[in-house]
Amino acid sequence: MIQLIIIIALALTFDFINGFHDTANAIATAVSTRALRLRTAILIAAVMNFTGAVMFTGVAKTIATGVVDLGTVANGNIVIMAAMISAIAWNLITWYFGIPSSSSHALIGSLAGAALADAGLAAVNFSGFITIFASLIISPLVAIVVGYIVFTIVKKIVVRMSIYKANSGLRKMQIFTAALQAFSHGSNDAQKSMGIITMALVSFGVQNDMTVPHWVQLACALAMTAGTSVGGWRIIKTVGTQIMKLKPINGVAADLSSSLVIQIATHLNLPVSTTHVISSSIIGVGTAQRIKGVKWGTARKMVLAWFITIPITICVSAGVFIVVHSLAAVL
Numbered sequence: 506m507i508q509l510i511i512i513i514a515l516a517l518t519f520d521f522i523n524g525f526h527d528t529a530n531a532i533a534t535a536v537s538t539r540a541l542r543l544r545t546a547i548l549i550a551a552v553m554n555f556t557g558a559v560m561f562t563g564v565a566k567t568i569a570t571g572v573v574d575l576g577t578v579a580n581g582n583i584v585i586m587a588a589m590i591s592a593i594a595w596n597l598i599t600w601y602f603g604i605p606s607s608s609s610h611a612l613i614g615s616l617a618g619a620a621l622a623d624a625g626l627a628a629v630n631f632s633g634f635i636t637i638f639a640s641l642i643i644s645p646l647v648a649i650v651v652g653y654i655v656f657t658i659v660k661k662i663v664v665r666m667s668i669y670k671a672n673s674g675l676r677k678m679q680i681f682t683a684a685l686q687a688f689s690h691g692s693n694d695a696q697k698s699m700g701i702i703t704m705a706l707v708s709f710g711v712q713n714d715m716t717v718p719h720w721v722q723l724a725c726a727l728a729m730t731a732g733t734s735v736g737g738w739r740i741i742k743t744v745g746t747q748i749m750k751l752k753p754i755n756g757v758a759a760d761l762s763s764s765l766v767i768q769i770a771t772h773l774n775l776p777v778s779t780t781h782v783i784s785s786s787i788i789g790v791g792t793a794q795r796i797k798g799v800k801w802g803t804a805r806k807m808v809l810a811w812f813i814t815i816p817i818t819i820c821v822s823a824g825v826f827i828v829v830h831s832l833a834a835v836l
Contacts, residue, residue, distance in 0.1 A: 506709070508582045508583075508586065508709075509582070509705055509706075509709045509711070511586060512582065512585050512586050512589065512701070512702070512705040513702055513705065513724075515586065515589035515590065515593065516589055516698040516701045516702045516705070516725070517698065517724060517725065517728040518589075518593060518728075519589055519592055519593050519596070519608075519612070519697075519698055519701070520695060520697075520698040520725050520728035520729045520732065521728045521729070521731055521732035522593060522596045522597065522600070522608075522732060523596065523608045523694055523695075523697075523698070523729060523732060524551075524554065524728070524729040524730065524731060524732020524733040524734075524735070525600070525732045525733065525735040532546035532547065532549070532550045532683050532686070532687065533783070534679070534682075534683070534686075534751055534755070534756035534759050534760055534787070535679045535680070535682070535683035535756060535760070537751045537756070538676065538679065538751050538752060538753045538755075538756045539676070540675075540676040540677075540679035540680065540683070540753060540756065541679065541680060541683060546683060547733060547734060548734075549680070549683060549684050549687065550683070550684075550687035550690075550733050551687075551730045551733040551734050552687075552730075553684045553685075553687035553688040553691060554687050554688070554690060554691035554695070554726075554729050554730055554733050555691060555726045555727070555729070555730040556688055556691065557687070557688040557689060557690065557691030557692035557693075557695070558691040558692065558695030558696070558722070558725060558726035558729055558730075559722050559723065559726045560692060561692050561693075561696060561771055562696060562699065562716075562717040562722065563696070563771070563772075563773075563774030564693055564696035564697065564700070564771060564774055564775065564776050565696040565697070565699035565700035565703060565717045566700065566703075566715050566716075566717070566774065567633070567637065567700070567774050567775065567776060568612070568637075568696065568697050568699075568700030568701065568704075568776060569700040569701075569703045569704045569707075569715045570630070570633060570715055571630060571633030571634065571636065571637050572613055572616040572617055572620070572629065572630060572633060572634050572637065573616050573617075573619075573620045573628060573629065573630065573704070574620075574627070574628055574629070574630045575704065575707065575708055577624050577627045577628045578620055578623045578624045578628045579623060579624060580623050580830060580833075581704075581708035582705065582708055582709065583619075583623070583826060583829050583830050583833060584616075584619040584620050584623050584628075584826065585616075585619070585701060585704055585705050585708065586829055587615070587618075587619040587622075587822050587823075587825040587826035587829050587830075588612070588615035588616045588618070588619045588701075588822050589615070589701065590822075590825050590829070591611070591614075591615035591618065591619070591818050591821045591822035591825050592608070592611040592612045592614075592615040592818065592822075594821065595611040595615075595814065595817065595818050595821065596608055596611055599810065606780065606810040606811065606814050607641070607778035607780045607781055607811060607814055608694065608697070608778070608780070609641060609694070609697065609776050609777065609778040609779075609780075610641060610778060610811065610814035610815050610818070611814055611818050612697055612701075613634070613637055613638070613641070613776075613815065614814060614815035614816070614817070614818030614819045614822065615818045615819070615821070615822035616822070617629055617634060617815075617819055617822075618818060618819035618820060618821065618822030618823040618826070619822045619823065619825070619826040621819070621823060622822070622823035622824075622826040622827060622830075623826060623830075636775075637775070637776055638815075640770060640775040640776065640777055641776070641777060641778055641781070644766055644770060644775075644777040644778070644781065644782050644785075645778070645781040645782060645784070645785035645811075646785070647766055648762060648763055648766045648781070648782045648783075648785035648786045648789060649785045649786070649788055649789035649792070650789060651762040651765060651766055651786065651789065652758060652759055652762040652763075652785065652786035652787065652788065652789025652790045652792075652793070653789040653790070653792055653793040654762075654793075655758045655761050655762045655765075655790070656754070656755070656758035656759075656762075656789070656790040656793040656794060657793050659754055659757060659758045659761075660754065660793075660794075663675070663754060671753075671754070672752070672753045672754075675753035675754055675756070675757050676753045678753075678757050679753060679756050679757055679760065682756070682757050682760030682761055682764070683760060685760065685761075685764045686760045686763060686764050686783070687733075688764075689763070689764045689767040689768050689771070689779070690767070690779045691726070691729060692767070692768070692771045693767050693770060693771045693776065693777060693779060694729070694779055695725045695726055695729045696717075696725075696771075696776070697776060698725045698728070698729075699717050699721050699722060699725045700715075700717075702721045702724075702725070703715050703716070703717050703718070703721060706718070706721075751787070755787070755790050755791070755794065758786075758790045758793075759783070759786040759787045759789075759790045760786075762786040762789065762790070763779070763782045763783040763785075763786040766782050766786070767779055767782055778811070781811055
């Protein structure tokens with residue numbers, strides 16, 4: 506039972522870190538265009554993250570069943586524990602260096618790595634893993650296209666307005682789009698920790714199915730909200746200034762695009778990387794405005810981080826599993 510408490514604590518810690526790591530992406534555009542002050546943006550994001558987190562559970566069930574087959578692993582509790590330690594470590598490292606990497610990639614890679622270390626290939630639910638992996642890869646590409654289209658539409662709407670009037674109206678609009686962005690983030694990302702805790706409850710025999718208890722929903726929502734209140738200036742700086750120079754029209758288009766993609770994924774019960782989707786939306790918007798205006802060097806670094814996250818966390822998690830399993834055997 507002590508191990509179950511440790512896993513729950515680790516899952517809530519992951520959610521807390523996710524709050525200040527990934528939520529920074531949700532408010533980056535509004536802060537960078539000065540539509541919202543940082544403290545106000547963080548407060549709005551915290552409230553909307555909580556609201557989004559308590560409204561959905563479909564993604565949580567996908568996480569709980571789609572990567573690891575608990576029936577084939579010998580040490581399900583240690584697999585989950587090792588996965589959480591690995592994902593938390595990667596999130597902290599990328600946050601420290603201001604790299605907008607994916608918490609979702611880190612979690613999926615960590616679950617797969619620990620399961621492989623425990624029971625080999627049989628422990629991984631490959632059909633579910635491939636589905637989740639595909640959603641993580643395809644969603645940023647969709648976000649680029651949607652960002653391009655939405656920016657083109659918004660530009661046509663405001664083209665006849667004076668610059669002052671357009672920017673003033675768009676900054677007000679960004680209050681709404683930032684809130685929508687944070688709501689979308691909470692509705693998808695908070696469910697990942699819900700899925701982990703539910704896996705642990707089933708692994709320890711506390712419950713028989715993967716239905717997410719209400720107390721788990723509430724705990725994860727509160728953890729993410731607390732993390733959001735801490736903020737994440739390092740990642741706000743990268744997303745909001747180092748991909749392209751953002752103006753209110755860019756911010757509105759990017760927020761609307763990424764919110765649309767994330768909400769569709771959430772309703773399809775698919776986990777996506779909110780980091781990838783938001784960053785890709787900005788790239789799509791920048792491409793629609795002026796290809797040379799996108800700082801492709803920063804974009805390449807981000808893409809590299811996206812691609813290396815799963816392989817690295819698989820290896821790290823496998824190593825952590827071996828260490829934790831050895832310690833458990835001794836103790």
